[in-house]
Amino acid sequence: MDRQSTGLDHRIAAGQRVTVTVPATSANLGPGFDCMGLALGLQDTLVVRTSDQPGARVSVSGEGAADLPTDESHLVARTILDRWRELGVEAAGLELEATNRIPHGRGLGSSAAAIVSALAAADALLPAEAAAKAGGRDGLFEAAALLEGHPDNVAPAVYGGLTLSYETAQATLIDGGEPHRPSTMHTVALALHQDIVPVVAIPDVELSTKAARGLLPQTVPHAHASANAARAGLLVTALTREPSLLHIGTEDFLHQSYRFAAMEESAGLIRSLRAQGYAAVVSGAGPTVLILAHGSEQAGSIAEAIERGVDEFGPWRVEIPGLDVSGAMVELH
Numbered sequence: 001m002d003r004q005s006t007g008l009d010h011r012i013a014a015g016q017r018v019t020v021t022v023p024a025t026s027a028n029l030g031p032g033f034d035c036m037g038l039a040l041g042l043q044d045t046l047v048v049r050t051s052d053q054p055g056a057r058v059s060v061s062g063e064g065a066a067d068l069p070t071d072e073s074h075l076v077a078r079t080i081l082d083r084w085r086e087l088g089v090e091a092a093g094l095e096l097e098a099t100n101r102i103p104h105g106r107g108l109g110s111s112a113a114a115i116v117s118a119l120a121a122a123d124a125l126l127p128a129e130a131a132a133k134a135g136g137r138d139g140l141f142e143a144a145a146l147l148e149g150h151p152d153n154v155a156p157a158v159y160g161g162l163t164l165s166y167e168t169a170q171a172t173l174i175d176g177g178e179p180h181r182p183s184t185m186h187t188v189a190l191a192l193h194q195d196i197v198p199v200v201a202i203p204d205v206e207l208s209t210k211a212a213r214g215l216l217p218q219t220v221p222h223a224h225a226s227a228n229a230a231r232a233g234l235l236v237t238a239l240t241r242e243p244s245l246l247h248i249g250t251e252d253f254l255h256q257s258y259r260f261a262a263m264e265e266s267a268g269l270i271r272s273l274r275a276q277g278y279a280a281v282v283s284g285a286g287p288t289v290l291i292l293a294h295g296s297e298q299a300g301s302i303a304e305a306i307e308r309g310v311d312e313f314g315p316w317r318v319e320i321p322g323l324d325v326s327g328a329m330v331e332l333h
């Protein structure tokens with residue numbers, strides 16, 4: 001179909017501007033591998049302007065300022081341009097101003113936040129007919145989850161709060177085959193119990209999600225899968241109704257032990273905190289450690305103990321970031 005017949009106003013005028021804010025996220029929460037995620041009170045901000053100067057120019061401050069590209073190969077610029085192309089629109093040029101607060105390669109969802117901020121900005125600048133095709137917040141979630149490859153970080157980044165996400169495919173593994181693409185991503189919001197306070201201990205070193213996924217085996221023993229299913233069920237109860245179940249409910253059988261070789265300090269800190277009864281897990285693919293504290297007093301004493309270097313696994317940047325309940329926020333100027 002040629003563009004004329006779609007009726008799309010396919011050139012976005014120069015001088016349009018949008019500001020987007022997207023939270024950091026902690027995925028997995030122990031046994032919720034690739035499905036559970038929590039939005040944290042630590043956000044990246046992105047300003048996007050269309051211009052009549054061809055090409056893309058990116059200015060980055062904060063995390064990644066020294067390393068990220070400043071042209072069209074920047075993840076955010078690339079994602080915006082691809083989204084517009086897919087929806088049949090374009091702009092002559094693009095100016096991006098990124099203020100990055102989410103550390104990269106630490107298991108706090110920086111790449112999901114980058115993709116979500118790009119799609120939120122791209123969609124906000126669409127002409128009406130293309131915007132209808134983009135599908136609003138749910139369309140943004142679906143597109144971002146397919147790009148990221150798993151929905152667990154993307155869902156809380158888009159919607160805020162605590163989310164449980166899943167993927168449906170046209171064929172199931174029970175039919176004896178691999179799920180077919182394209183699949184569809186879905187998410188449900190869960191109400192986090194008010195006494196639960198996340199604490200994060202962020203190490204100085206990076207570990208890419210791709211490398212950490214490469215450490216996972218193709219198959220796991222049936223007994224591990226069934227133990228994980230029980231813990232994931234308990235985790236939902238612990239997070240929403242019964243925080244006293246957090247320690248047992250955060251026990252994982254699917255990913256952490258396989259990844260510990262690539263993050264020995266995090267493994268040591270998690271073992272030490274768990275031995276003291278705290279619900280400590282790998283945040284996302286690591287190496288950040290997430291502790292789900294029961295009450296702010298417990299959160300404060302855990303943070304203090306890690307900072308004081310009571311254990312031998314530091315140094316850590318320790319934060320009690322609070323929750324983000326809004327998800328991606330868009331302001332069109």
Ligand SMILES: Nc1ncnc2c1ncn2[C@@H]1O[C@H](COP(=O)(O)OP(=O)(O)O)[C@@H](O)[C@H]1O
Pocket residue numbers: 044064068074075076098100103104105106107108109110111112113114207208209210284285
């Ligand atoms: N705000 C951003 N802008 C551009 N690229 C980003 C941004 N955030 C993350 N990235 C890219 O994603 C990489 C980190 O992604 P990943 O390995 O998935 O770790 P995580 O998402 O856990 O931080 C970075 O090294 C960088 O290439």
Ligand SMILES: N[C@@H](CCOP(=O)(O)O)C(=O)O
Pocket residue numbers: 025027028033034035106107108109110111112150152153209212213255283284285286
């Ligand atoms: N379920 C994914 C989560 C990756 O999160 P990130 O914040 O490390 O990108 C995984 O465990 O691989």
